[in-house]
Amino acid sequence: MIELPEAAVLAEQINETVVGNRIKNVIAAHTPHKLAWYFGDPQEYKGLLTGKVISRATSYGGQVEITAGKAKLVFSDGVNLRYYNKGAQLPAKHQLLLEFDDGSSLVGWVQMYGGLSAFPDGKNDNKYYLIAKEGPSPLSIDFDEDYFKSLFDGGTAKLSLKAFLATEQRTPGLGNGVLQDILFNAKMHPKKRAGTLSATDQQVLFGSIKNTLSEMTAKGGRDTESDLLGKPGAYKTKLSKNTVGKPCPICGTLIRKEAYLGGSIYYCATCQKT
Numbered sequence: 241m242i243e244l245p246e247a248a249v250l251a252e253q254i255n256e257t258v259v260g261n262r263i264k265n266v267i268a269a270h271t272p273h274k275l276a277w278y279f280g281d282p283q284e285y286k287g288l289l290t291g292k293v294i295s296r297a298t299s300y301g302g303q304v305e306i307t308a309g310k311a312k313l314v315f316s317d318g319v320n321l322r323y324y325n326k327g328a329q330l331p332a333k334h335q336l337l338l339e340f341d342d343g344s345s346l347v348g349w350v351q352m353y354g355g356l357s358a359f360p361d362g363k364n365d366n367k368y369y370l371i372a373k374e375g376p377s378p379l380s381i382d383f384d385e386d387y388f389k390s391l392f393d394g395g396t397a398k399l400s401l402k403a404f405l406a407t408e409q410r411t412p413g414l415g416n417g418v419l420q421d422i423l424f425n426a427k428m429h430p431k432k433r434a435g436t437l438s439a440t441d442q443q444v445l446f447g448s449i450k451n452t453l454s455e456m457t458a459k460g461g462r463d464t465e466s467d468l469l470g471k472p473g474a475y476k477t478k479l480s481k482n483t484v485g486k487p488c489p490i491c492g493t494l495i496r497k498e499a500y501l502g503g504s505i506y507y508c509a510t511c512q513k514t
């Protein structure tokens with residue numbers, strides 16, 4: 241899944257490799273996928289994008305936005321986004337393929353679910369896009385301790401930390417993947433109720449969000465995800481499918497996996513308190 245670190249890394253890589261390229265051809269919705277989400281009719285993307293030059297890429301929370309002339313492209317959730325040089329073997333299945341003048345290609349395809357959108361700038365009214373764009377990113381200076389503490393209120397007191405942090409886009413780009421190490425580093429269990437956190441706990445959790453996401457981004461994303469060139473990130477996840485059943489790096493207790501709120505949680509039952 242593309243979450244904050246991966247979105248930031250992909251945007252940076254696109255700025256390094258794709259910017260300046262002119263779009264020669266577009267193939268949208270090539271392989272049918274029930275959980276590939278588009279903005280409007282994907283068959284209109286070819287007309288919207290052909291001939292446009294990619295001028296920049298940026299990220300909002302867990303979304304990657306590319307500017308091509310007066311159009312925008314946005315990729316989110318479980319989209320794999322890869323760049324291929326001229327002559328490279330392209331994946332057989334994909335939902336959005338941009339071919340450039342120099343023969344290179346940018347290809348997006350969906351694993352479980354994900355969004356691949358192209359639209360004239362200003363026309364996208366998708367709720368998650370707007371929240372991701374307008375909400376303070378956890379790595380921005382607007383996401384400070386006072387702002388974070390303001391998220392704890394009567395409405396969120398009963399929520400578990402997983403629900404509180406990783407649903408409703410309350411913290412854009414903070415999804416169930418990055419959540420695991422954030423809570424491990426804060427020594428808090430994913431099922432701990434938000435309302436039970438003391439002021440000190442809130443401070444600890446705030447620090448862990450900033451530090452964990454900064455480290456993941458600085459290292460090129462998590463080792464469970466791939467970058468624009470198909471390489472896994474260099475951030476070694478402490479809690480993920482890669483470490484389940486292995487000893488906790490702090491105390492040696494075996495890392496557990498459990499289904500919770502529509503996704504897996506991983507935790508150390510000794511270090512992380514409810």
Ligand SMILES: [Zn+2]
Nearest residue numbers: 488491508511
């Ligand atoms: Zn432990």
